[in-house]
Amino acid sequence: MENQEFILISQEGSVGILQINRPKVLNALNLKIINNLVTEMEKMDQDETIRVIVLTGNQRSFAAGADIEEMRNEKTVSMLLKDQFSVWDRISLINKPIIAAVSGFALGGGCELMMNCDMVIASETALIGQPEVKLGIMPGAGGTQRLVKNVGLMKAMEMLLTGDPITAREAKAYGLVNKVVPVECYFAEAMKLAKKIGSMPPVAVQLIKKSAKKAVDQPLESGLQYERNAFYLLFSTEDSKEGMGAFAEKRHPHFTGR
Numbered sequence: 513m514e515n516q517e518f519i520l521i522s523q524e525g526s527v528g529i530l531q532i533n534r535p536k537v538l539n540a541l542n543l544k545i546i547n548n549l550v551t552e553m554e555k556m557d558q559d560e561t562i563r564v565i566v567l568t569g570n571q572r573s574f575a576a577g578a579d580i581e582e583m584r585n586e587k588t589v590s591m592l593l594k595d596q597f598s599v600w601d602r603i604s605l606i607n608k609p610i611i612a613a614v615s616g617f618a619l620g621g622g623c624e625l626m627m628n629c630d631m632v633i634a635s636e637t638a639l640i641g642q643p644e645v646k647l648g649i650m651p652g653a654g655g656t657q658r659l660v661k662n663v664g665l666m667k668a669m670e671m672l673l674t675g676d677p678i679t680a681r682e683a684k685a686y687g688l689v690n691k692v693v694p695v696e697c698y699f700a701e702a703m704k705l706a707k708k709i710g711s712m713p714p715v716a717v718q719l720i721k722k723s724a725k726k727a728v729d730q731p732l733e734s735g736l737q738y739e740r741n742a743f744y745l746l747f748s749t750e751d752s753k754e755g756m757g758a759f760a761e762k763r764h765p766h767f768t769g770r
């Protein structure tokens with residue numbers, strides 16, 4: 513595992529950890545960071561020793577958005593040709609759960625990156641929002657779509673059109689984050705959640721993740737069909753025999769991922 517420019521990479525047990533590391537500009541996301549981040553996520557997705565991914569920044573900032581300096585002189589055609597958001601689309605193809613450990617600013621692209629994760633543990637200091645309107649632009653990495661799906665149209669409209677961030681507690685009330693904890697323990701709390709999910713049978717975990725995501729983007733009928741097929745599929749895993757066998761024998765299961 514090798515650190516990449518602006519990304520620190522590590523592993524604790526079955527948890528792969530990606531830390532955005534560009535503190536001088538509050539972890540502003542330039543193209544290189546997103547490219548490296550997604551490539552490393554894909555590597556972790558292929559790595560059998562990793563079952564869950566934790567994505568974090570630092571205490572002051574998860575990520576303060578796309579790099580404004582990198583964008584400010586762009587034109588429509590150069591932006592179109594760069595097609596930068598196709599890299600972002602690859603995040604939704606990651607099979608393993610991704611938990612965001614968020615402290616400080618999660619703004620613009622930072623908020624969009626957070627919403628690309630499956631669960632979010634936030635510190636009390638987190639400030640979450642889509643301030644693009646204040647720059648004369650708008651979210652481009654899914655912000656208008658995912659925010660509406662996450663917090664509802666009214667609240668999303670307010671956040672998108674004023675650009676004002678909300679606090680972690682407000683985000684929790686709107687279901688945008690799972691849990692809010694003191695700043696000293698947001699990362700530890702995310703790791704605790706990751707390790708708990710990492711102890712579950714990985715094939716079941718991946719199929720549950722995929723199935724649950726169908727509920728967001730697909731009609732109920734096709735989601736139900738996907739769920740049913742995935743349910744039947746799991747009966748061919750050794751872990752399903754181990755899980756149900758351990759229950760019957762009143763012992764702790766040992767899941768191997770087979």
Ligand code: CAA
Nearest residue numbers: 537538540576577578579580581619620621643651652653
């Ligand atoms: N891009 C580039 N540089 C950034 C940045 C960004 N998104 N956010 C912060 N920085 C830089 C600042 O320019 C500053 O650099 P210098 O020290 O060289 O001047 C450094 O980080 C520290 O920032 P501040 O001095 O501004 O710190 P602050 O505590 O006073 O304010 C802040 C913090 C409220 C987050 C403020 O920096 C800010 O508003 N940042 C921009 C947030 C934003 O608009 N994000 C959306 C970007 S567009 C986008 O994300 C599009 C998309 O959908 C993909």
